[in-house]
Amino acid sequence: MCGMDGRIKKWVLAGTVVVALGVGGTALASGAGSDDNGGTRDDGAGKPITGAALDKASAIAIDHVGGGRVTGTEFQDEEGYYEIEVTRGDGSQVDVHLDSHYNVLDASGDGSGEN
Secondary structure, eight states: OHHHHHHHHHHHHHHHHHHHHHHHHHHHHHHTTOOTTTOOOOSSTTBOOOHHHHHHHHHHHHHHHTSOEEEEEEEEETTEEEEEEEEOTTSOEEEEEEOTTSOEEEEEEOSSSOO
């Protein structure tokens, strides 16, 4: 029986190591999306902004580009904490990227108008 117990202990230990490596790899992967601008990560890419955050980010973005309407939003994309797509009256679009404190990081147009 001692030989069987030793083999079981080895399998349990090996399984524990595999799980620990998996958890460590997941932690590394989640940290890999951080940047030098306050830890913005790509955790929620593709998710729309909602609630009060949507209202505040939209108002700031529209003011920054000088008017228009919000036609798309994204939470925690690779370029900022908030991304607001504003379509101007002339049809041009501008993506405004904000940090988590609603400061404008940048605004890039789609090429059909001035920024």
